[in-house]
Amino acid sequence: MEILVNSATCYKNNNIIFKNANIILDNSEICIVMGPNGCGKTTFIKCLCKIENLDSGHILIDNINIQDRKSNYLDNIIYIGHKNSLNDDLTVTENLEYLGAFDQTVNKNSVNKIKDAMEYFDIYKYKDFMVSELSEGNKKKTSLARLILSQKKIWLLDEPLSFLDEIAVKNLINLFSKHQKIGGIIVASSHYDFSDDVDNFKFFKMEN
Amino acid sequence: MIKNLIKKELILYFRNLNNVFLPLIFFFLIISIFPLVLGPDKLLFDNIIPGVIWITAILTTLLSSNNFFRDDYNNGVIEMYLTSSTGVELILFLRIIACWLFTCLPIILFMPLVSLLFDISFEDSFVILITLLMGTPILISIGIFGSALTLGLARNNILTPIIVIPFYIPVLIFSASAIDSVSLGLPYDMQLFILMALLFLILPIMPYLLKYTLELSINN
Numbered sequence: 001m002e003i004l005v006n007s008a009t010c011y012k013n014n015n016i017i018f019k020n021a022n023i024i025l026d027n028s029e030i031c032i033v034m035g036p037n038g039c040g041k042t043t044f045i046k047c048l049c050k051i052e053n054l055d056s057g058h059i060l061i062d063n064i065n066i067q068d069r070k071s072n073y074l075d076n077i078i079y080i081g082h083k084n085s086l087n088d089d090l091t092v093t094e095n096l097e098y099l100g101a102f103d104q105t106v107n108k109n110s111v112n113k114i115k116d117a118m119e120y121f122d123i124y125k126y127k128d129f130m131v132s133e134l135s136e137g138n139k140k141k142t143s144l145a146r147l148i149l150s151q152k153k154i155w156l157l158d159e160p161l162s163f164l165d166e167i168a169v170k171n172l173i174n175l176f177s178k179h180q181k182i183g184g185i186i187v188a189s190s191h192y193d194f195s196d197d198v199d200n201f202k203f204f205k206m207e208n
Numbered sequence: 209m210i211k212n213l214i215k216k217e218l219i220l221y222f223r224n225l226n227n228v229f230l231p232l233i234f235f236f237l238i239i240s241i242f243p244l245v246l247g248p249d250k251l252l253f254d255n256i257i258p259g260v261i262w263i264t265a266i267l268t269t270l271l272s273s274n275n276f277f278r279d280d281y282n283n284g285v286i287e288m289y290l291t292s293s294t295g296v297e298l299i300l301f302l303r304i305i306a307c308w309l310f311t312c313l314p315i316i317l318f319m320p321l322v323s324l325l326f327d328i329s330f331e332d333s334f335v336i337l338i339t340l341l342m343g344t345p346i347l348i349s350i351g352i353f354g355s356a357l358t359l360g361l362a363r364n365n366i367l368t369p370i371i372v373i374p375f376y377i378p379v380l381i382f383s384a385s386a387i388d389s390v391s392l393g394l395p396y397d398m399q400l401f402i403l404m405a406l407l408f409l410i411l412p413i414m415p416y417l418l419k420y421t422l423e424l425s426i427n428n
Contacts, residue, residue: 049291053427079291083284089223090216098216101209101299102292152293 001062001076001153001185002026003048008057010043017043018206021057025187028180028200033189035206041189042082044206045158048187049079061154078103078152082159084143088132092123092142095131096149105151117148121171137163147175155179157188173197213299217306231268231311232318238264239322250327257326258336258387265315265340266347266376270369272311273351277422281359286422297415304349304414312344335390339383342403349414350375356418360425379406 002025009019018040025031033041046052048059050066050073064071086095096114100106107113118124121141126134131142140163147155161169169192176186177198194201221227242260246252280286289296316337323333354372361367386399 051287051290051426074291074293077291077293079287081284081287083282083287085284085288087220087285088279088283089220094216094219097212101213101216102288102294102296104294 001183002060003154003185003187004060004063005048006058006060008044008047008054008059010040010047010052011055012043021204021206023202023204025185025202027183027185029202030176030180030186030188030194030198030200031202031204032192032194033187033204033206034191036208039206039208041206042158045079045156045187045189046081048156049074049077051079075104076153077156078146078150078154079156080143080146080158080160082162084131084139086131086139086143089130091128091130092118092134093127095142096145099146099149103146103150103152106149110149113149114145117145118142120148120175121145121168135163137165137168140164141168144172147179153184155184155186155188157186159190160188161190161192210298210302213302214306217302221306221310227272228310228314231272232314234271235264235268235315236318238267239325253326254328257328258332258391259384261319261322261336261340262343262380262383265312265344266373266380268315269312269344269347269351270372273307273348273355274365274368276307276352276355277359278355286359286426289419290423290426297419300415300418301411304345304352304411304418307352308345308348312340312348316340316344331390332387335387335396338400339386339403342400342407343379343383346379346403346407346410347376349410353414353418353421356421357425359422360427379403382406 003023004025005021005023008021010017021044023031033044035041043052047054048066053067059066061071061073061076064073066073087098090098093114096117115124115127118127121144123138123141123145126138126142131139134142140160144160160172164172173194176194179186180198180200239260242256243253246256277286280289289299319333319337319340322328323330323336328336351368351372354368354375357371358368382399382402386396386403389396389399
């Protein structure tokens with residue numbers, strides 16, 4: 001698995017969001033996208049999963065352009081944006097069950113796995129709570145529990161650490177290194193310095 | 209899987225029963241306004257009541273499909289649709305069907321009561337019911353399409369109806385013509401067949417169209 005971003009440029013209403021972004025990521029590499037507010041971190045990550053399109057340059061995953069029709073990049077990508085992608089009117093458990101509809105790598109009828117995922121992030125006690133009743137941190141944890149359930153190789157995370165408490169941050173970093181050991185790739189935007197916790201670590205600095 | 213998806217849709221509507229009752233109440237309120245405005249002219253009423261019922265049905269479908277994707281957009285569920293590795297077309301199809309089941313079907317079920325209130329003959333009300341049964345799924349799917357189209361724009365409450373209503377015209381023409389024919393004693397099966405054809409044309413392509421539209425409106 002390899003991600004290659006080549007002179008990617010993105011405009012919005014004639015404003016440059018970012019330009020000439022180049023990055024190569026191989027198996028077991030973690031890339032932290034850093035930069036001040038408004039420098040295009042979110043847009044960059046959205047471009048990687050084609051929610052937004054580049055204006056020039058290209059993104060190759062396993063040497064196939066993601067704009068290409070025959071690219072099956074979505075089979076390998078899990079994207080968690082800073083909107084949590086949770087349905088407010090479903091409970092935490094139901095939301096995680098619903099995930100199987102969007103991700104074929106999630107084991108269906110995996111009641112135990114869902115329980116494990118909730119326990120990992122310490123939200124099992126909220127399992128029957130509506131998502132709308134949860135605090136922001138717990139919503140974030142619920143959406144991050146998707147990472148445990150899914151077996152996809154590439155994780156694209158937009159500000160995964162926001163709203164999380166210290167223990168949850170530690171849990172997430174453990175999860176990162178676990179994923180790294182099995183050869184996964186992670187692209188995350190964050191202000192947290194991961195360099196002490198994980199190796200094979202790349203910085204990607206963006207500027208205004 | 210499909211059983212699970214259907215269950216989720218049902219749960220969502222049963223938890224928000226006001227989404228089911230409010231369109232119904234709205235329908236009856238609008239219908240009952242007409243006699244107040246037009247006065248107790250029985251002859252006039254016999255002529256216009258099928259049209260009144262249809263216009264009210266249109267307003268109701270517009271109202272219930274207007275903000276169909278709004279919550280999903282704000283919660284980021286649409287982003288999950290777009291990055292999903294399984295086809296979301298099935299989910300979108302089930303959502304259209306569920307929306308119809310819970311907003312239009314109650315209205316159709318209450319049609320006998322409306323016929324009784326306005327003294328519509330049995331045959332007329334039967335045709336109105338059939339046209340509604342085939343027309344409202346088309347109206348709902350076009351309305352949902354409109355809401356997907358205007359998703360990325362802020363403050364689009366009025367824009368969606370403006371885009372959507374012109375696409376309602378074919379359905380309206382053929383339903384009105386069917387209702388006209390039956391009150392004149394002419395055969396009306398041709399119009400019903402055309403409505404059915406429209407229905408079977410639009411329902412299967414709508415999920416694909418919706419997915420494409422969602423991609424576009426998120427992308428702008």
